[in-house]
Amino acid sequence: MGTFTKMAAAFTVAALMGGTAMAQEVTLKLGHLANEENIWHKASLKFAEEVATLTEGRIAVEVYPNETLGKEIDLINGMQLGTADMTITGESLQNWAPKAALLALPYAYRSLEHMDEVASGEIGQEIEAEIIENAQVRPLTYFARGPRNLSANREITSPDQLNGFKLRVPNVPLFVAAWQAMGANPTPMAFSEVFTSLQNGTIEGQENPLALFRSGGFYEVQKVINKTEHVRSWIYLAISERSWGKLSEDDQAALMEAAARTQTFERELFLADEAALVADLEGRGVTFVDVDQEAFAAAARDAVLNAVDPAIRPLAEQIFNN
Known part of the structure; x- marks a missing residue:
């Protein structure tokens, strides 16, 4: 990456504050995959601002959107090697820490409130501890992700209406198993x-959060969003253990406080963004349909539990039964 590109990609608090000079002692590079309009990027800038304030400018956070610092897995590897400091990451961490798969279990989380209980409770602490130990990556806080919904050109309100419905899913075995159990014909495919594929009829539908449905332009070829809300998940704002270990206890406490403030800020953006997405898509002719979520969940449950790593199945069962 050339010097100009680096300068264009990095967003610093100094730039936000009109170029105010600060006596920086530490610079942390935070790379993520989202674009500048995404709420994760806005939250990253908020975090940078709070860190600068709480450390009186001793720590500067540079934010690199659009994978300009590397793709998610590359960044995690870089954080382990000491060539990157921070990223936003979630279930990809299961490559090192199997419990990270619990972040995105189909139909495990009944509501945003239920997900918050798990993420901030004992199970969430277990997941974080394993991530720290195995991946050498330390979660500072988490952000909620928009629930995944099933889009089609017809209403599908119960699993018995799927009947071999050709559905694109990401290449996640857990998702494939869940949709097969619900009666669909899931096909892994690149986004x-x-x-x-929707346009030419290779597939009949897809499932994604509303933000990706809109950014992918799927409203042009899919006019019904069936509110299955089959996957609720969260994602971590995380720092490498190497970078964390170089900070004083006071500065570590400052980062944790900045992260807590950022979580509150991001949640407000998230809720407003979800409501705005519904309004925007309805304006584009998309209809939102309530479904029998309990029937979908009942059909998927056993398949999801059977597809989970046996080592973490007891925790998955605990989440389902909570």
């Missing part, structure tokens, strides 16, 4: 291929 970049989804629009054309």
Whole structure:
């Protein structure tokens, strides 16, 4: 990456504050995959601002959106090697810490409140501890992600209406198993291929959060969003253990406080963004349909538990039964 590109990609608090000079002692580079309009990027800038304030400018956080610092897995590897400091990451961490798969279990979380209980409770602490130990990555806080919904050109309110419905899913075995159990014919496919495949009838539908449904332009070829809300999940704002270990206890406490403030800020953005997405898509002719979520969940449950790593199945069962 050239010097100009680096300068264009990095967002610093100094820039936000009109170029105010600060006596920086530490610079942390935070790379993520989202674009500048995404709430994760806005939250990252908020975190940078809070860190600068709480450390009186001793720590500067540079934010690199659009994978300009590397793709998610590359960043995690870089954090382990000491070439990157921070990122926003979630279930990809299961490559090192199996319990991270619990972040995105189909139909495990009944509501945003239920997910918050798990993420901030004992199970969430277990997940974080394993991530720290195995991946050498330390979660500072978490952000909620928009629930995944099933889009189609017809209403599908119960699993018995799927009957072999050709559905694109990401290449996640857990998702494939869940949709097969619910009666669909799930087909793993790259996100970049989804629009054309919907257009030419290779697939009949797809499932994604509303933000990706809109950014993918799927409203042009899919006019019904069935509110299955089959996956609720969260994602971590995380720092490498190497970078964390170099900070004083006071500065570590400052980062934790900045992260807590950022979580509150991001949650407000998240809720407003979800409501705005519904309004925007309805304006584009998309209809939202309530479904029998309990029936979908009942059909998926056993398949999801059977697809989970046996080592974490007891925790998965605990979440389902909570």
